[in-house]
Amino acid sequence: MCLAEDCYLIEAGYWIDKARNVFTRNIVLPAKLINKVVRERGNQGVFATAYRYNTDNPDESFLYGDMYFDFDNKDDFEPVRADAITVMAYLKTVFKIESEQIRIYFSGNKGVHIIIPASIFGIAPDKELNGIFRTIAENVQSFTRHKTMDMRIYDNKRLFRIPNSIHESTGLYKIPITLQELRDLQHEDIKATAQNPRVMDVKSPVYNHFAHSQYVRYKEKHAEEAIKRNENITHNGTLKYMPPCVRHLVENGAQSGNRNNSLAALTSFYKNTGLSLDETMETLTEWNDNNVQPIKHSELRATARSVYKGKSSYGCTSMKVVSVCDFDNCKLMNKRR
Numbered sequence: 001m002c003l004a005e006d007c008y009l010i011e012a013g014y015w016i017d018k019a020r021n022v023f024t025r026n027i028v029l030p031a032k033l034i035n036k037v038v039r040e041r042g043n044q045g046v047f048a049t050a051y052r053y054n055t056d057n058p059d060e061s062f063l064y065g066d067m068y069f070d071f072d073n074k075d076d077f078e079p080v081r082a083d084a085i086t087v088m089a090y091l092k093t094v095f096k097i098e099s100e101q102i103r104i105y106f107s108g109n110k111g112v113h114i115i116i117p118a119s120i121f122g123i124a125p126d127k128e129l130n131g132i133f134r135t136i137a138e139n140v141q142s143f144t145r146h147k148t149m150d151m152r153i154y155d156n157k158r159l160f161r162i163p164n165s166i167h168e169s170t171g172l173y174k175i176p177i178t179l180q181e182l183r184d185l186q187h188e189d190i191k192a193t194a195q196n197p198r199v200m201d202v203k204s205p206v207y208n209h210f211a212h213s214q215y216v217r218y219k220e221k222h223a224e225e226a227i228k229r230n231e232n233i234t235h236n237g238t239l240k241y242m243p244p245c246v247r248h249l250v251e252n253g254a255q256s257g258n259r260n261n262s263l264a265a266l267t268s269f270y271k272n273t274g275l276s277l278d279e280t281m282e283t284l285t286e287w288n289d290n291n292v293q294p295i296k297h298s299e300l301r302a303t304a305r306s307v308y309k310g311k312s313s314y315g316c317t318s319m320k321v322v323s324v325c326d327f328d329n330c331k332l333m334n335k336r337r
Contacts, residue, residue: 002125004118007052007064012037013159015045018168021293025159028056038162045168047159051129058157059310062125066103066118067133068160069140070150072111077187079146084112086144088179091116096210099179100203106190108167108174112182113160117205122212128222130156132215134317135222152321155261164197176200225317242269244326245319253291255322260303262322263288263295267307268314277308 012034013025027037031052038046050068053061069087071080084104091097091114103115126132134154141149161167161174172194181190242250246269254262266287270280281304288294295303307314319325 002054002062004064004125006054007062007125008032009053009056009061010034010051011049011053011058011157011159013047014041015168018045026299028053034162038165042166043164044166046162046165048162050153050158050160051156054125057306059306062127063129063156064118064123064125065129067116067121067123067136068153069114069137070111070153070160071114071148072107072150073146073148074110077110080110080112080148081182081187083144083146083148084114085179085183087114087140087149088182090140090143095208095214097208101205101208102179103202104177104179104182105163106175106177106194107161108172108194109170110187113174119205120208120211121215122207123215126219128219128226130154130158131226131317132219132222135225136215136218139218152258152261155318155321157260164199173197176202226315241331243319243330245316245323245330248326249319249323250287253287254293258322259291259293259295260299261318263300263303264307265314265318265322267304268318271308272313277304280304280308 008030009028010031011025012027012029013023014037016022016024025047029037031048034046034048049058049065051058051063051065053063055061069084071084071087073080088099088102088104091102092099097116097120101117101120103113103117105113105115107113123129131154134151137149137151137154141147141151163174163176166173170191172191173196175194175198177185177190177193178200181193185193246266249262249266263284267280267284270283275283281301284300284304285297288297288300316325
């Protein structure tokens with residue numbers, strides 16, 4: 001059994017040179033030391049994983065962390081505001097969580113983050129926690145009008161900007177805001193407030209039995225969907241068919257901001273076809289060389305080894321994040337009909 005206190009490690013990352021698109025990550029350290037990294041980087045462009053781990057290998061670890069939603073729109077803040085307000089109402093109505101218990105952050109640009117402390121749900125460390133969160137997010141997103149919620153962020157190594165750190169592009173701080181400010185303040189007024197760090201008094205999170213029961217319901221739903229995905233992934237232990245989503249990823253390369261997730265998903269596919277690690281590496285190297293922003297060879301091999309060593313498979317849900325799902329023309333998906 002793994003306890004919350006056993007998950008004390010995080011992964012940190014930060015921008016070295018934003019103009020040249022140079023970013024580093026894979027810095028595993030105790031969560032209590034993240035402020036040291038923040039100070040060393042001048043409090044600018046610093047990130048930490050949304051999850052804490054009980055080992056230095058996230059792919060093998062139990063995950064523990066707060067539930068999170070990320071809303072973003074590069075052109076306009078208003079759709080972000082509207083969707084975030086809708087989700088706050090949803091959390092109060094469906095999960096019976098009062099807004100004072102929820103943390104709302106302005107990202108420092110045009111985004112909003114909503115964080116619900118794990119203790120409210122009574123969350124325990126779980127190797128599938130990111131998948132459970134995604135299942136919740138998929139349902140929540142269906143109630144939003146503008147669909148500004150980022151659904152690509154529910155991998156097990158998701159980095160989140162540190163609160164009260166400086167956004168590397170705008171020079172503004174990621175600051176906490178209230179629900180009333182989210183509703184009433186103009187974007188320019190929020191940005192003016194974000195010119196400085198901000199500390200707010202917030203209520204300590206309190207366990208919510210109703211929210212816990214809803215969380216358990218989604219956990220069970222995720223487990224049921226995982227069984228269906230696993231049934232569709234393999235045939236006698238070996239995948240004999242390349243789904244359209246994989247073909248699209250192979251032919252078009254990784255999407256911007258999803259290189260590592262794409263690499264892991266593609267590696268998992270080749271592993272499930274029965275290829276050896278060396279055979280997969282040869283195929284992945286050729287694929288990577290054709291990407292607009294190739295991954296370093298050392299990182300490529302480290303990721304491939306991790307996937308081959310681990311027991312997890314990247315199924316339909318993961319592929320939807322990094323590629324395009326062609327449901328009607330997929331033999332695996334059509335087995336469900």
